[in-house]
Amino acid sequence: MAQLVTRVDDDLAAAVDRLVEAGVVASRSEAVRLGLERLVDRCRRDEIGASIARGYRERPQGESEVGWADESSVRMILEEPW
Numbered sequence: 224m225a226q227l228v229t230r231v232d233d234d235l236a237a238a239v240d241r242l243v244e245a246g247v248v249a250s251r252s253e254a255v256r257l258g259l260e261r262l263v264d265r266c267r268r269d270e271i272g273a274s275i276a277r278g279y280r281e282r283p284q285g286e287s288e289v290g291w292a293d294e295s296s297v298r299m300i301l302e303e304p305w
Contacts, residue, residue: 227255 239254248254
């Protein structure tokens, strides 16, 4: 397992210590690990989202792919007894 060493300002360290005291995290190390995991996950999700959006821009959905949904919605509304 790798070990990362970093410096943070006193206010941030104090805020992390308060989280430890409140039982939000077990230790400073857990707080850092959790923060890094969330950062990496957020970046991964952003990359996936950008890739999906790029795909739709490069190859937008056409009527043959989504038209049936509009037709189906109209039929369902017309069948309502109101």
